[in-house]
Each structure stands twice: as C-alpha cells, then as structure tokens.
Amino acid sequence: MAPTGPRLSHPQRRPTPPLPIDESPKGPSPGNIALSNQFRFEQGIRRLQKEYGCDPAREDSYRIQGVQLIDSVRQALRLPVKTFTTACTYYHLFRLCHRDAEYNYQDASLASLFMACKVEDTIKKSKEILCAAYNIKNPEHPTTQDDKVFDSPHKIIIGLERHILETIGFDFRARYPQKVLIKMVRYLYHPDVAQEMLPMCYAISIDMYKTFAPIKASTFTMALAIIEVAALLSDTAVEKMRSLDLTKYHTNRRHVLEIMLDLLDMYTQFSKYTDVGMRFELSKFIDVKIKLNQEVDNSEGALRRYDIWCERCEDSDKIKYPITPGSATSPAATGSSSGKRSKSGHEPQTMRFVYDAEAARKEKDTNDEFTKQEYEEYEIEVEERIAEPEPRQHHPRDRGRHGPRTHHESSWGPYPRVRHDRHKSGRKGGYY
Structure with a gap:
C-alpha cells in the first residue's frame, strides 16, 4: 500500500537572497597604476610580438632600419652617443607595445630621438630632427626646418612622443x-x-x-x-x-x-x-x-x-598563439596617428605611473578595502511534504475483480482501444 504519512526530503540549498544595494556615494576611481620595468626577457619579448601581431619576417628589418635612421640623424646633428643609446632604448620599448600597422617605424624612431634629446639635455626641435632626416634622404634637394612640408610630420612626432612616455612609464633611465x-x-x-x-x-x-x-x-x-x-x-x-x-x-x-x-x-x-x-x-x-x-x-x-626560459610558458604560448598574425598593412606605407586610441569602448581611466612597487601594492590594498564586494552564503534545511501518489486506473478487463465500473471508467482509458487508432484521422481530423 502507498504510504499516507508525510516524508522528510534531503536538505536542499536555496539561492541566497540578494543583499541590499549600497547606494552611498563612492569616490572617483583611482585609475590604472603602471610600474616601470627596466629589463625584458627574450620569452617576454616574443610574447609581446605575438600579442601585438608583429610580422617576424619584417620585424628585424624595420628594427635595424629604425636604429640606422636614429644613428644617421644623430651624426648629422652632432649629438652625443648617450642620446643615441637612450633613443634606441625608447624605440625598442615602444615597438614592443604597439602594433606595426598603427604607426610608421621612421616616425617612431624620430620621435624616440626627439624625446631622448630632452632627456639627455641636448635640446633639438622636432622640425630640426625632421629636416635632418629629410636632407639625409634627399641630399640633392636640401631644405631648412622652416619649410611648411614639416608642419604635418611635426604634429605626428608630438603625438607619438606622448605614446612613448606612456610606454616607458615616465621612467627615463637608460644604460650607457x-x-x-x-x-x-x-x-x-x-x-x-x-x-x-x-x-x-x-x-x-x-x-x-x-x-x-x-x-x-x-x-x-x-x-x-x-x-x-x-x-x-x-x-x-x-x-x-x-x-x-x-x-x-x-x-x-x-x-x-x-x-x-x-x-x-x-x-x-x-x-x-x-x-x-x-x-x-x-x-x-x-x-x-x-x-x-x-x-x-x-x-x-x-x-x-x-x-631565463620557461618551458611551461612556451607550451601555453603555442596554444594561445598558434600562428603569429601579420599586420594588415605594411608600416612602411602606413601613416602614423597622433591621436590616442582606446582599445575598448569604455571611458578611459587615468593612467598613473609609479616607481616603487611596494608603494603601489599598499595603495592597491587600501583601495580594495572600499571597492571589494562581499557575499554571504546561507544553507537552510527545510521540510517538504511529498505529494500522495495518484490512485491506479484499472484496465476494463479487470472490472469483475474490482467491482462495477462507473460512468467515468466506461469512457476512454489512458490508452486507446487499438494502439494504432491514435494515428488515424479523417478528413475533418480527430478519431473515428
């Protein structure tokens, strides 16, 4: 016989009720914190090249040509070798963190030299550097820095200078x-x-x-x-x-x-x-x-x-970057952009640069105390009543053993009399 009393089910976990929303005003976002890094490892360099889509067949060529251009302009302007070494350092770091299709390598090299002149206190105007590069390329038709042809490249150099400053994290140190x-x-x-x-x-x-x-x-x-x-x-x-x-x-x-x-x-x-x-x-x-x-x-x-080489990191990089993507267009034929581009559609946050890693870590921990979200999880045991099973419907041929049938029982049972009848239908539909 079917049981008639209530049963206790196993304890079930119910969803946690939502916590009340804290509508108290919060202060501005502290922004992003960038720490300067003086050294790069070979594995990290290759990972950055894959991440930013550098074409390995052209990367070496453009790197060498950019350094040659810096050296030629440096000699034309009679700048010391310290300015050359600083400019090359900035040039390498910039190219590792930006896609080739977004800038021209010649503009990047001249912008690096322009900023290195400021850092090493060998001040040269951007138009002076552009004029020297132009005269090296066109010795038959030299010009001066007052030529209007340098107005547009001058703005590009200034724009790339801001990108270089962000790339190096305002850490102007270099090795000589x-x-x-x-x-x-x-x-x-x-x-x-x-x-x-x-x-x-x-x-x-x-x-x-x-x-x-x-x-x-x-x-x-x-x-x-x-x-x-x-x-x-x-x-x-x-x-x-x-x-x-x-x-x-x-x-x-x-x-x-x-x-x-x-x-x-x-x-x-x-x-x-x-x-x-x-x-x-x-x-x-x-x-x-x-x-x-x-x-x-x-x-x-x-x-x-x-x-320094990590085999596990190399295996994960092969899975993440199975094929090194090449840039869409050649940087030699692509103009540089002086405006700042946002990689996402969100509103750009303030970028702050610090030199002390411990101070940045403490600041992050302090900020997390006010911005972290806390959740509480509850487990509640409840008693649920199990529904009674429905009475079994007897087959018509068992009428003699279970007493007379009612009017309800004389109608169609849970199954059709002939099993294939439920698939038959007339022109007007329905059973017949």
Whole structure:
C-alpha cells in the first residue's frame, strides 16, 4: 500500500537572497597604476610580438632600419652617443607595445630621438630632427626646418612622443655601456693592445643597439660581451677575458653568453647593415658562433641559449598563439596617428605611473578595502511534504475483480482501444 504519512526530503540549498544595494556615494576611481620595468626577457619579448601581431619576417628589418635612421640623424646633428643609446632604448620599448600597422617605424624612431634629446639635455626641435632626416634622404634637394612640408610630420612626432612616455612609464633611465666599456678595455689590456681594440669595441657597442640586448642586459653584461666578441674576432687574449670573476660585475656567464650570441646572430644574418659586419668575412662570424654553441652543448645544462626560459610558458604560448598574425598593412606605407586610441569602448581611466612597487601594492590594498564586494552564503534545511501518489486506473478487463465500473471508467482509458487508432484521422481530423 502507498504510504499516507508525510516524508522528510534531503536538505536542499536555496539561492541566497540578494543583499541590499549600497547606494552611498563612492569616490572617483583611482585609475590604472603602471610600474616601470627596466629589463625584458627574450620569452617576454616574443610574447609581446605575438600579442601585438608583429610580422617576424619584417620585424628585424624595420628594427635595424629604425636604429640606422636614429644613428644617421644623430651624426648629422652632432649629438652625443648617450642620446643615441637612450633613443634606441625608447624605440625598442615602444615597438614592443604597439602594433606595426598603427604607426610608421621612421616616425617612431624620430620621435624616440626627439624625446631622448630632452632627456639627455641636448635640446633639438622636432622640425630640426625632421629636416635632418629629410636632407639625409634627399641630399640633392636640401631644405631648412622652416619649410611648411614639416608642419604635418611635426604634429605626428608630438603625438607619438606622448605614446612613448606612456610606454616607458615616465621612467627615463637608460644604460650607457660605452663609458664602462672604455674603462674595462684599458683595465684588462696593455695600452698598445687596448688602443687597437677600442675602435672595434666601440663599433660593436653601436651595432649592439640593433638587437634587443640593451633592454635585456645590464651595463656590465653588455660591456663584457662586447669585449669578448671583439677578442674572439681579433684573436686577442681571449683567455684573459674569460678568467675574470664575473660575480664582481654583478653578472654571470649565462647572461654574457646570451648577449654574445645575439650579436653573432645579427652579424651572420644582417652583416651588410652593420659596421663591424663589413670588416670580416661571414665565415669568421660563423666559426665564432660555432665555438660558443659548442660551449653551451658541452656544459651539460649549466649554460643555455637564453638564460631565463620557461618551458611551461612556451607550451601555453603555442596554444594561445598558434600562428603569429601579420599586420594588415605594411608600416612602411602606413601613416602614423597622433591621436590616442582606446582599445575598448569604455571611458578611459587615468593612467598613473609609479616607481616603487611596494608603494603601489599598499595603495592597491587600501583601495580594495572600499571597492571589494562581499557575499554571504546561507544553507537552510527545510521540510517538504511529498505529494500522495495518484490512485491506479484499472484496465476494463479487470472490472469483475474490482467491482462495477462507473460512468467515468466506461469512457476512454489512458490508452486507446487499438494502439494504432491514435494515428488515424479523417478528413475533418480527430478519431473515428
């Protein structure tokens, strides 16, 4: 027989009632906080290039041509090498954080030089820099900075300058390896040998800025890598260079080896765009590169091509960026935009730049106390009454066993008399 009493069901979780909305006025949003970063790792550089859609087939070419343009204009305006190194640093950082199709690489290089002139206190007007670049490109028809042809490019340079300031986070620090390089060459070698090596070391230090080494390595790392490459190319006292205690210079062999291989990659692939690459045969650079690769292979894992590399991050990047997308149009044929573009449709927030990471963390924790949303979850046990089962409807042929049938029972039962009758229909529809 069916049970007649109530039953208790298992406890069920009901949705949490909504909390009352706090309609008290809140202060303005603190905006976004950006921390400056002086160094980039090779894996991070590649990730940024994939994220912003850089075409690897053109990236190296435009990077080298932009640095060459900075160097040519710097020499035409007789600016010091410190301005050149600062401009190249800003140029590399800017190109890593902006899509190629949004600007022209020549405009970006000239804007970086314009801002570096302000930072290094070698003030030059934007039209002076544009005029020098124009005269280098058109030596047959030189002009002056008062020409009206520079009115439109002048506005583009000013607009790109604001983007560069945001990219570097208003952190104007840069590294100058040339000064340390000259002191170390004089310290390591005899004056006669040092006098022969200094011109080559200085030329390598200029060529090095056509790679990403200046934003990856410290000053001592760059200086030591330059000296050792010059010693290997000239076969001059290589063992004396390698006998140094690198811990005194706040670096290690892995860092130095990475910068050396970056330089040799450039000399083997783009030798005609460099100064030192035109002085030696290509086989000389290949032989030196083979020796360094053998040193990496024979180190039994102590040395690697790139000092800092995460295999798990590399696997996740392959899944996230299966194919490196190329930019839609060539940046050489695309004009630069001087206006600020918003990546989303929301109202842009204030961007603030700080240098102390601990101070930014404390400020964020303080702000979270007033903006975080708290939720409470309740679990309530309730008793629910189970409905009684409906009485079973007997089949017509069981009429004799269960007494006489009522008028309701004599009508159609839960199923048709003939099972296929429910599929039959006349012209007017319905059963018949």
